[in-house]
Amino acid sequence: MTTPRTTEGKILLIFYGLFGCAGAFLFFNLFLERIITFLAFILRTIHLRELRRKGLLDDGGRRNSQSSTDDDSLDSWKPSVYWVMLILFLGAVVIACCASAMYQPNERWSYFETVYFCFVAFATIGFGDYVVSQRATDRYDDVHWYRFGNFVFLVVGCCFIYSLFNVTSIVIKQLLNWIIKKLDCRCCYRPKPRARRNAITPGHINKSKGGGGGAGAGGGAPDLTDVDSNYDSEGSRRGSSEMISMRDFLQANKISLAMMQKQLYETAQRGAFRQSDGGGFQGGVGPLAILNRKLGQEDV
Structure with missing residues (x-):
């Protein structure tokens, strides 16, 4: 079989094979x-x-008026x-x-x-x-x-x-x-919601408002609608001269983290799995893209 034997021939084969195979x-x-x-x-x-x-x-290559089915559309x-x-x-x-x-x-x-x-x-x-x-x-x-x-x-x-x-x-x-x-x-993992402490409203305030209404009792996601009514951007209560403890202040500063967590969760729910795509393999690169375009297999 014809193969390079000298060092020069092997070096030439490397460069020749690079451009030749491409x-x-x-x-x-x-x-x-x-x-x-x-x-x-x-x-x-x-x-x-x-x-x-x-x-x-x-x-003449034109469709008759009596045939209006989409299955026979030439376009x-x-x-x-x-x-x-x-x-x-x-x-x-x-x-x-x-x-x-x-x-x-x-x-x-x-x-x-x-x-x-x-x-x-x-x-x-x-x-x-x-x-x-x-x-x-x-x-x-x-x-x-x-x-x-x-x-x-x-x-x-x-x-x-x-x-x-x-x-x-x-x-x-x-x-x-x-x-x-x-x-x-399904290609995404959705963990079951666990009972957790509400990061928006402090736990002892929730309890003082009536017990099982917060996330600690119900186990739900943080209710972001009450953020503006309870705290402003600096963590102090609106319309109240009452001083809050350091614990409540640190928990109030978790508002931005909770909002970001909610946005990430909603984005994951929208993009992780789409019903229209069927959860299958989509798209193509190189020759597969050529075939998808020629054979109309983009939505397969």
């Missing part, structure tokens, strides 16, 4: 976008032909991810079969071994247990054309498998979202 990923993403666009055009053409056959669309129509995955799978199988027909007589492997090599090579797994064009016992026939065909099959096969893997990730995301919805999972 360029390869860019090429795969461009291929993914083009092949998905092409498949969407084909599936849209089939969809239009089916609408014309049902009489829901005229020959919001997107190709099915399952059809795209099936077409990419069949394309990858055809490429693997054609490559196996070339590898089998030249490498003298069994047909199963050639199909196994195609999957490992196209998926860029690269175990190295099967390597083409490395026999040293006898010479290959037309070795240059054979290596050129190997290059073509590897590039095309990697593009198809790469696209198939990304489309399959959409299906896996749909399956996981369906499982999460069925299990009714």
Whole structure:
């Protein structure tokens, strides 16, 4: 197998691999976008032909007035991810079969071994247990054309498998979202409220007002509506010349902390789990974002 042996060659491979792999990923993403666009055009053409056959669309491409269903709207129509995955799978199988027909007589492997090599090579797994064009016992026939065909099959096969893997990730995301919805999972932990001392109104004042009306008796959250009526921003009572103790003064200064705690709790309740999102995996980065945009899977 061709590998760098000298120190200079290994250093060159590091820099070459850095930019080469980045360029390869860019090429795969461009291929993914083009092949998905092409498949969407084909599936849209089939969809239009089916609408014309049902009489829901005229020959000029305009919808008939008698059909007003939203399901057949062409503006919001997107190709099915399952059809795209099936077409990419069949394309990858055809490429693997054609490559196996070339590898089998030249490498003298069994047909199963050639199909196994195609999957490992196209998926860029690269175990190295099967390597083409490395026999040293006898010479290959037309070795240059054979290596050129190997290059073509590897590039095309990697593009198809790469696209198939990304489309399959959409299906896996749909399956996981369906499982999460069925299990009714929640991603946030909501502890049960415990009985605690009211940080707004001192405890002995609550007791003097009638006993079990405060948080110490009822266990509820602090009532922030009585803040302005009891204390001002400096902690002294309004309309009263009565001196308060240091204990009451320190507890009154906890008003800002209690208000911040309430705001954080309300924010957590709004943002921790949204019913509209279903609690599943949303969004996408890189190739997944391309597929979400092309196949209309943003809200899956």
